[in-house]
Amino acid sequence: MLNPGVRESFRRVGRDLRSWTPGEAVPVLAVRAAFGIAVAMSAVAFFDHPAWGPAAVMGAWLGGVALLTPGTRTGPSLPVVVGAAGSLGVVLGSIDQPVILIAAAAAYAFTLTFIGSVTHVAGVTFTVSG
DSSP states (O other): OOOHHHHHHHHHHHHHHHTOOTTTOOHHHHHHHHHHHHHHHHHHHHHTOGGGHHHHHHHHHHHHHHHHOTTOOOOSHHHHHHHHHHHHHHHGGGOOOHHHHHHHHHHHHHHHHHHHHHOHHHHHHHHHHO
16 A cells, blocks of 8 residues: 555656657657766766766756656756756765755755746756755
C-alpha cells in the first residue's frame, strides 16, 4: 500500500509523461540537452579537476530539463539560469563551516524562490529536482 502523497506524485508524473504530443517532440532540444552534458563532462576532464564534475553535470542536466519541459518553449537564457542555480546547489556541499553553510543555503533558497516566481518552467524544474 502506497502513501497517498506518493501515489498522487506517481499519478502526476504519469499524467505529465502522457501530456507530450507529437508536435511537442522536438529532437533538437534533446540533442542540445545531451550536448550540454557532454560539454560539461569534457570540460571537467580537460581541466583535470574532478571535484567540479558533479556540479557541472548537474547544472547541464537541469538546464536540459528546462529545455525539455512539456508545453514550454524557453528562451536561451532560462536553461543557463536553471543550470547555474542547480550547479550552485551541488557546490554548497563543499562548505565546511556550519554558520557559512547555513547563510549560503538561506541565500540560495531565497534566490531559487525568486527565480521560481519569475518563470513557471524554473519553478517546476527547481521543485522537481530540488
